[in-house]
Amino acid sequence: MSKTKKVSRRDVLKTGGAVAAAATVTGMPASIAEAATGNPRWAFVVDLRRCVGCRTCTISCKSEFNVPLGRWRAVIKTVDWGKFPTARRAFVPRLCNHCAGESDTGVPPCVEKCPEAKSGKRMKLGNERYRTGATYKRPDGMILVDMDLCIGCYKCIDACPYGVRYVDPNVKLKRPDREKDLGIGKCTFCEHRVDQGIEPSCVQACPHETRSFGDMNDPGSKVSKLIKEFGLDKKRADTTLLPDEGTMPHVFYIDPEGVLDHYSFDHKNQEKRLAEYRDNII
Amino acid sequence: MKNNTELKESAEHAQQRSNVYGFLAAVYRKELSAELLVQIKDSPFREVLSDLGVNLGKEFFSAPEEELIENYAIEYTRLFLGPGKHISPHESIHYERDDGDWGTHWSASTVEVKKFVESLGLNYSETDRSMPDHISVEFELMQKLIEKEKEEWEVNEGKDALHYIKIENMFMKDHILKWIPQFCDKVIAEAELPFYKEIAKLTKKFLEFDKKETSVNGEEDRQKVEQA
Amino acid sequence: MAQLTRRNFMKFAVASGAVLAAGEGMKSKALAGDIKTQTGRDFSPTTKKERKAIPSACWQCVSRDSMIGFVEDGRLVKLEGQPKSIRGNGHICARGQAGLTSVYDPDRILHPMKRIGPRGSGQWKRISWDEAVGELTSRIKKLRDAGTPEKFLYHYGRAKASSGKLIGGMVKATGTGSIGNHTGVCESAKWTAQEMTWGGHFDNWDIDNTKYMLIFGSNILETHTNHMSVAHRIMHAKVDRGVKMVTFDVRMSNTAAKSDEYIPIKQGTDMAVFLAMTKVILDKGLYKGAGEEFLEYCKCTEKHDDSVANKIAALKKHYANYTPAWAAQISGVPASTIERIAVEYATTKPAVLIAYRGPVTTYNGTDCERARQVLSSITGNVDAPGTNCKAVGAGWSSAAIPKAKTKKVKDIFDGAPKGEPESYPFPTHHASHQVLDRIKAKGPGTFDVAVWYCYTPVFANGNHMRNIEIVKDEKLLPFVVSCDTSYGDSTHYADMIMPDATYLERYDWEDMVDPTQIGEFYIRQALVKPLGEARDFGDVMIEVVNRLGIKTDYKTKEEYVKMSVDMTPGVKEAGGWAYMAKHGVWNDGKAKFYSYKKEVPASAIKEDGVVYDEQAGVYWNAKKAHAKPGDSYFKTKNAYKYYVATKMGNKLLAGFKPDKINKSGYMELWSQVVKDAGYNALPEWIPAPNQKNMGPNDMHLTTYKVCVQTHSRTQNNKWLTEIYPNNHAWINPKDASKRGIGDGDKIKVKSSIAEMETYAHVTENAQPGHIHISHHMGHYQYGRYASGKRAPEGRDDPDDKNIHWKWHGSHPNQVIPNRGDRLGGFQRWNDTVVQVRKA
Numbered sequence A: 001m002s003k004t005k006k007v008s009r010r011d012v013l014k015t016g017g018a019v020a021a022a023a024t025v026t027g028m029p030a031s032i033a034e035a036a037t038g039n040p041r042w043a044f045v046v047d048l049r050r051c052v053g054c055r056t057c058t059i060s061c062k063s064e065f066n067v068p069l070g071r072w073r074a075v076i077k078t079v080d081w082g083k084f085p086t087a088r089r090a091f092v093p094r095l096c097n098h099c100a101g102e103s104d105t106g107v108p109p110c111v112e113k114c115p116e117a118k119s120g121k122r123m124k125l126g127n128e129r130y131r132t133g134a135t136y137k138r139p140d141g142m143i144l145v146d147m148d149l150c151i152g153c154y155k156c157i158d159a160c161p162y163g164v165r166y167v168d169p170n171v172k173l174k175r176p177d178r179e180k181d182l183g184i185g186k187c188t189f190c191e192h193r194v195d196q197g198i199e200p201s202c203v204q205a206c207p208h209e210t211r212s213f214g215d216m217n218d219p220g221s222k223v224s225k226l227i228k229e230f231g232l233d234k235k236r237a238d239t240t241l242l243p244d245e246g247t248m249p250h251v252f253y254i255d256p257e258g259v260l261d262h263y264s265f266d267h268k269n270q271e272k273r274l275a276e277y278r279d280n281i282i
Numbered sequence B: 001m002k003n004n005t006e007l008k009e010s011a012e013h014a015q016q017r018s019n020v021y022g023f024l025a026a027v028y029r030k031e032l033s034a035e036l037l038v039q040i041k042d043s044p045f046r047e048v049l050s051d052l053g054v055n056l057g058k059e060f061f062s063a064p065e066e067e068l069i070e071n072y073a074i075e076y077t078r079l080f081l082g083p084g085k086h087i088s089p090h091e092s093i094h095y096e097r098d099d100g101d102w103g104t105h106w107s108a109s110t111v112e113v114k115k116f117v118e119s120l121g122l123n124y125s126e127t128d129r130s131m132p133d134h135i136s137v138e139f140e141l142m143q144k145l146i147e148k149e150k151e152e153w154e155v156n157e158g159k160d161a162l163h164y165i166k167i168e169n170m171f172m173k174d175h176i177l178k179w180i181p182q183f184c185d186k187v188i189a190e191a192e193l194p195f196y197k198e199i200a201k202l203t204k205k206f207l208e209f210d211k212k213e214t215s216v217n218g219e220e221d222r223q224k225v226e227q228a
Numbered sequence C: 001m002a003q004l005t006r007r008n009f010m011k012f013a014v015a016s017g018a019v020l021a022a023g024e025g026m027k028s029k030a031l032a033g034d035i036k037t038q039t040g041r042d043f044s045p046t047t048k049k050e051r052k053a054i055p056s057a058c059w060q061c062v063s064r065d066s067m068i069g070f071v072e073d074g075r076l077v078k079l080e081g082q083p084k085s086i087r088g089n090g091h092i093c094a095r096g097q098a099g100l101t102s103v104y105d106p107d108r109i110l111h112p113m114k115r116i117g118p119r120g121s122g123q124w125k126r127i128s129w130d131e132a133v134g135e136l137t138s139r140i141k142k143l144r145d146a147g148t149p150e151k152f153l154y155h156y157g158r159a160k161a162s163s164g165k166l167i168g169g170m171v172k173a174t175g176t177g178s179i180g181n182h183t184g185v186c187e188s189a190k191w192t193a194q195e196m197t198w199g200g201h202f203d204n205w206d207i208d209n210t211k212y213m214l215i216f217g218s219n220i221l222e223t224h225t226n227h228m229s230v231a232h233r234i235m236h237a238k239v240d241r242g243v244k245m246v247t248f249d250v251r252m253s254n255t256a257a258k259s260d261e262y263i264p265i266k267q268g269t270d271m272a273v274f275l276a277m278t279k280v281i282l283d284k285g286l287y288k289g290a291g292e293e294f295l296e297y298c299k300c301t302e303k304h305d306d307s308v309a310n311k312i313a314a315l316k317k318h319y320a321n322y323t324p325a326w327a328a329q330i331s332g333v334p335a336s337t338i339e340r341i342a343v344e345y346a347t348t349k350p351a352v353l354i355a356y357r358g359p360v361t362t363y364n365g366t367d368c369e370r371a372r373q374v375l376s377s378i379t380g381n382v383d384a385p386g387t388n389c390k391a392v393g394a395g396w397s398s399a400a401i402p403k404a405k406t407k408k409v410k411d412i413f414d415g416a417p418k419g420e421p422e423s424y425p426f427p428t429h430h431a432s433h434q435v436l437d438r439i440k441a442k443g444p445g446t447f448d449v450a451v452w453y454c455y456t457p458v459f460a461n462g463n464h465m466r467n468i469e470i471v472k473d474e475k476l477l478p479f480v481v482s483c484d485t486s487y488g489d490s491t492h493y494a495d496m497i498m499p500d501a502t503y504l505e506r507y508d509w510e511d512m513v514d515p516t517q518i519g520e521f522y523i524r525q526a527l528v529k530p531l532g533e534a535r536d537f538g539d540v541m542i543e544v545v546n547r548l549g550i551k552t553d554y555k556t557k558e559e560y561v562k563m564s565v566d567m568t569p570g571v572k573e574a575g576g577w578a579y580m581a582k583h584g585v586w587n588d589g590k591a592k593f594y595s596y597k598k599e600v601p602a603s604a605i606k607e608d609g610v611v612y613d614e615q616a617g618v619y620w621n622a623k624k625a626h627a628k629p630g631d632s633y634f635k636t637k638n639a640y641k642y643y644v645a646t647k648m649g650n651k652l653l654a655g656f657k658p659d660k661i662n663k664s665g666y667m668e669l670w671s672q673v674v675k676d677a678g679y680n681a682l683p684e685w686i687p688a689p690n691q692k693n694m695g696p697n698d699m700h701l702t703t704y705k706v707c708v709q710t711h712s713r714t715q716n717n718k719w720l721t722e723i724y725p726n727n728h729a730w731i732n733p734k735d736a737s738k739r740g741i742g743d744g745d746k747i748k749v750k751s752s753i754a755e756m757e758t759y760a761h762v763t764e765n766a767q768p769g770h771i772h773i774s775h776h777m778g779h780y781q782y783g784r785y786a787s788g789k790r791a792p793e794g795r796d797d798p799d800d801k802n803i804h805w806k807w808h809g810s811h812p813n814q815v816i817p818n819r820g821d822r823l824g825g826f827q828r829w830n831d832t833v834v835q836v837r838k839a
């Protein structure tokens, strides 16, 4: 982690500042509810025009967290279609979508299925109160995990349709009754960096500015501008993965060439979706 | 409170423990030197070893010195240095921490040992090229701590000896015992010549002994000191 | 073993005390100082983290990008790009990011070692540095005393900037000139051609100012000599400025994938397309304007002062038969495509033409690059903003290096002697791939001592099995020292190993080409101390030289680097080393274009010994060149070193200054020296002899690189290798089905020298008639991640149990013979003909 490149001021988590009237989440589309809290809503934009499949993101994430072999927080998928001599190839970066969740629950399936989703401390972010848990949603949209609370049931792994969670063979759980069990891991949006005002490791590392991170509640942030320019939140069916799952991903893809049309995996099959979430070059 | 005889005994006992740690540090620090070889072959030590049932084999005492030193240099390289198959004598390689930050040189344990050493006001010598968590460095630290304990038994009625005993225990518990016994098992399994095999057995036995001793004595000492 | 009781413990302790008391050498050594704690309080070690950010430079590949290392409590934890660098703009690649694992590589060598079993048996003994340096020094001394210092062979793979300068200097100080390099397996054909045409070597592409990017056989978005600093500019140009990008390649590289247009081309035929494009441009008159202007500075006929009209006429004549239809037949690229791209390239100005290893790793290598120079020249895309420019890098001063007369063993480094197969007229960067064979040809007694520094002759050259045979022969190479960080495939056959410091543990001044044409000065500094007993080989060589009684102003490379930095103009004024250590980079802000247009003062040609050579149009100092009056500039050995200026019209210009080859200050598209060597003075297509009689089942084998590996160097880097753990052979479904090969099947690939086994990846991204195998994987040694040979003590790396690949690849160099291109002797990596079958 470093301080070489700061997230622009406006992209930084706002701690003080204006207090907006608290909105009741129920019944409101997630993004509107979030907009009203005064907290940021972190989002991630991936510009597929720029991704060259160089894996700098993958490795920078590995080194930021010392991710064990065979487990991934960030991966690049190579997508091939067509026939020689007009065959095509493109790259789709993937990470946890930090899903807003379905409108009725307000949480993504991984949080919904976690039995310990609310067993942690009471916290406050801006003027919003929340509780941490083994897998929980922070008011700024980050979906986080806490190995102090995890009981190793792995229900979140089963629940995530994207297959982005893994069992970490090197981390043991901390709950006194579960010391023998292994912990889990996933992309955290680099919350430890973001909370200090530094952009995520993979965003800093990407040489081609494929990856952008920032606050979509702030109209001046880079992600907001990109979302507006490319209408990313207007046509989620084309700009997010597995739109039909209703998970409301907050990782958006700029995809003017329709690369995502050629990318699919059997997400209903757990084994297959977990196997898909690997970075491999042949 | 300890009486003078007890204080003297404690000081002596500390001196003895310190010596053993110093000896072990010397054995693991580098290849068997001619100097050390002569000492080990010398009759008092030889006698101790046979008392302890350490069997270095006939050859150890009969083979020409040069040949022995060459063979053990090769064994030391093969066992502890590599390339290839070897058992790197560093805590960070063996102590399987829960957070997964172990197994390579300079991982979390290395940093912890370094901080432990530096927090005590000690420095790593400029000329030494070993890493902060080398087995010989850890033994050397124990040697130094216990030496300090011994000095404290000799002044002020041993008032501050307990302070060092606590630090010794802490280092034993958090570091030495976390990996050296397992490390010794690996050496016992891999060594081809008797010396390192037997030394590893001895190291393990000694650590078991010292753990018991220090916790028993430590507890007695604590009570006695605290009564005062 | 008996239980330890209080009684026998006491005896043991007393005996231990006696041992300690007796031996000075057994006293404590690692820890210094006295224990100081506050006895009143409980002791607890500090947990405060100390984090430092240290500017340095990458060395995972030769691009050597500026970066920052983050060190926490003495442990290197993260590497990131240096945002202040004008080259990298804060970017390093995946390899760069992963570099820190090379410091903590569980298979790293940390102590000097001496071989004890037979060569290649893998049995070693640790020795002290004193012994290691002593042994090397005494062997060199013996040679010096016998008057045969040249029997010390120094062969390096990677030594650039201060490492190259200092280590090379120290080696020469011992009296040997027997120095091998590796450019002959890298891209030397490009360099030789550039020396023939515009003098000096390295073309930089001014991407920031270009309007069109035409790429031939360069996978520049994945890997390149100046990779990251160019790659990120390309994607910005493409996406943010809409600059069109067209790529010709034998297979679908990621660069091809990201191009606006990808045009598959048959192996080794890029030159044919260059020739045909040139013809299209000549025929359509698209040289008019910028092209014509630049042709003033080109030599296109025998006469250097020919009119532009004559030059064009001569070119048209030479290119008459190189039609698009002709090239289409050879290259498989449709004639209409060739024509269209030629027009686009000639009319979208300025344009860059990026041609790299693909086109030149062939029989026609050097001439192919000459043909590329013609294409750039007739469109005026040379050394101007937005075009192919003469590369600019930092020009550091060097602290004094002892001068010495050197002797060199002949007929080793440049291929075979004249008249024999594999002899080359212009081996300006040598033929390193021939060195082992040349040693074998010369026989025992050629060398007594060989030092390989960052070099793996066994693995990096073609014909592995023969290489192994030669390096195993103790008569041919009586004493081999390998200076390596890991236990490499060649190091396995050494007699002594000197563990090198990794690039993250050492100091350098650095000078890699700057894509902005400014020339960035930057440094590398140690992020952590060398692990174990590893030691910068620069330090070792200084010590060797000092032990031979030769004095140096510095005792370590660190001192040498700091001294040099402090005396370099510009950097010195900015604050010297103190400034560089803090900021890492410095530049003077001036971009350098049109270097050839610089006028030379008339006084320069009035100096003693300077004469005018009519044929060349060149002023040169014949006296200094030890030439007789009237001697030809072109024919005098090393005349180029005494070049002064070229007369063009009524001007005296610096021109394109020669280097390594006698040429004028013109861009010599027509080359007198090539003509004198018996070839056409203009670039000429000659079909590769080994491909003349290819049968319907023969295939072209081409090699390539991927974005997460560097040559044969990074494979024990676990994060890189887990993404690319092995190298499947790419084969098109058409070829696969003909041979009954399915995806993932085991196959055999046979060439004229050997047969290898590997696994197929059946893909539309392969070109029919070709098989593509990357040259990264298939190590025999090099550590657990690279070859599966790991320390069987089991779990000395928590990731051991997580290794998820079983096959470590199969290296194509097994079947590739060592053969050089017809002019420069550059290794023909990509024109091997093979037969492929299911195993």
Ligand code: SF4
Pocket: A050, A051, A052, A053, A054, A055, A056, A057, A058, A076, A091, A093, A205, A206, A207, A208, A209, A210, A211
């Ligand atoms: S670093 Fe950027 S360009 Fe490279 S693979 Fe990742 S997202 Fe794509």
Ligand code: SF4
Pocket: A095, A096, A097, A098, A099, A108, A109, A110, A111, A143, A159, A160, A161, A162, A163, A164, A165, A186, A247
């Ligand atoms: S991608 Fe999966 S793990 Fe991430 S928030 Fe969505 S459901 Fe949860």
Ligand code: SF4
Pocket: A060, A061, A064, A073, A074, A095, A096, A186, A187, A188, A189, A190, A200, A201, A202, A203
């Ligand atoms: S945001 Fe952080 S955790 Fe997530 S993929 Fe990027 S680097 Fe990894």
Ligand code: SF4
Pocket: C058, C059, C060, C061, C062, C063, C064, C065, C091, C092, C093, C094, C095, C096, C097, C226, C227, C228, C229
């Ligand atoms: S391009 Fe080369 S120098 Fe640059 S970061 Fe990558 S490996 Fe390092």
